[in-house]
Amino acid sequence: MQDKDLEFLADTEEDETYSADILTLTDENGENFEFEVIDSVEHNELTYVAVVEVFDDKKAQEEEPVLIIFRVGEPDEEGLDTYDVVDDDEEYFEIAGIFEKRLSEIYNIEE
Secondary structure, eight states, X not given: OEEEEEEOOOOOTTOOSOOOOEEEEEOTTSOEEEEEEEEEEEETTEEEEEEEEOOXXXXXXXXXXXXXXXXXXXXXXXXXXXEEEOOOHHHXXXXXXXXXXXXXXXXXXXX
């Protein structure tokens, strides 16, 4: 998947309302998917983001969210970041453990 429309809505100190960081990715078939960025981390000189998919359908929102981890890749020909699924099991479990530790203080994470 490649980032075709990256929009980060940052909170300001003056604004107490929550604004989600939304990442829109387009797959190889041209279909768009929206994700809320939960956290990001740099590890071994690579950047990873933990996201959950954003759904328009209320029923889908009632389901337990699934945390997805992407590795930030090299920018594409348009200068936009690319996002790669972490396929290597060892790399995935190492990064998932980092996110689990960081996020367990904020969210109720079940193993």
